Amino acid sequence: MSGSLRAGSSNHNILKHIGSLLPSDVNYHIYDALSSIPPFDPGLDNDTPPEPVITLRNAITAADAIIICTPEYAFGVPGQLKNALDWLVSSSTLVDKPVVLITASLGGENAHASLQLILGALSANITDTLLINFIRSKINADGNVTDEDVKTGLKQVAINLKRTYNT
Ligand SMILES: Cc1cc2nc3c(=O)[nH]c(=O)nc-3n(C[C@H](O)[C@H](O)[C@H](O)COP(=O)(O)O)c2cc1C
Incomplete structure (x- = not known):
């Protein structure tokens, strides 16, 4: 994502x-429907949430692991990403789910730290x-x-990821 x-x-x-x-043999899918996720509304977060939210939750549930790769905006997590994560709280979709967090930005330190807190709140398994x-x-x-350093870093991410879903 x-x-x-x-x-x-x-x-x-x-x-x-x-x-x-x-x-x-890895079924790798880049989720590209983030813009379709409606604004989080706790009043709509019931047994029949909006369809794009169901699709997102099902995709994550079906995945052995997920990668979140994001920039930082205004020293924080991009709003639409945070919005999508808010929809995942009540459903426990990310509980124990192996998650790789990549922040690729101009600086990115704030969003990177913030996302680790958010994913911790969602009980994700940041691998x-x-x-x-x-x-x-x-x-x-x-x-x-x-x-070259980025290529090496991403290669290591791929190796670690394969190790994660092989265990
Ligand atoms: C509205 C806006 C705010 C931004 N704020 C930050 C910021 O606070 N920190 C940062 O590291 N980069 C910031 N950037 C720069 C982004 O890191 C940069 O545009 C990055 O390439 C965006 O990722 P993308 O190429 O995947 O779209 C900002 C960019 C935009 C458009």
């Missing part, structure tokens, strides 16, 4: 890059974290990762 809705997003491209590193700063200078115009 990318926390950026931007066309050509660096975070989306990082997720694509990770997908290219995983073995072909790996990676903070990539100055992201725009580490991806070229075609969306390919060009920075």
Whole structure:
């Protein structure tokens, strides 16, 4: 799941890059419906929540592990990502779910720390974290990762991920 809705997003491209590193027998899916999640309303968080929320919850439940890859906006977590996570509280969808957290941003330290708190509140099992700063200078115009340290970091994420869902 990318926390950026931007066309050509660096975070989306990082997720694509990770997908290219995983073995072909891994069913890897980039969730791209974040913009369809309605504003969180506790009054609607009942047995029949909005359809996009059901779809998101089902996708996460079916996954062995998930990757959240996000920028930071205004020293915080992008609103639409936080909104989606709020919909996952009551359903316990993320409880014990292996989650890799990647923050790829200009700086990103605040969102990275904040998301670890949020995922902790959701009782997710954070298996790996990676903070990539100055992201725009580490991806070229075609969306390919060009920075060797980032490539190494993402390769390690893929290795750790495979280890997680193999256990
Ligand atoms: C409204 C807005 C606020 C931003 N605020 C921050 C910030 O507080 N910290 C930061 O590291 N980057 C900030 N950025 C820069 C983003 O990190 C950068 O645009 C990044 O490439 C966005 O990720 P994307 O390429 O996946 O869309 C901000 C960008 C926007 C559009």
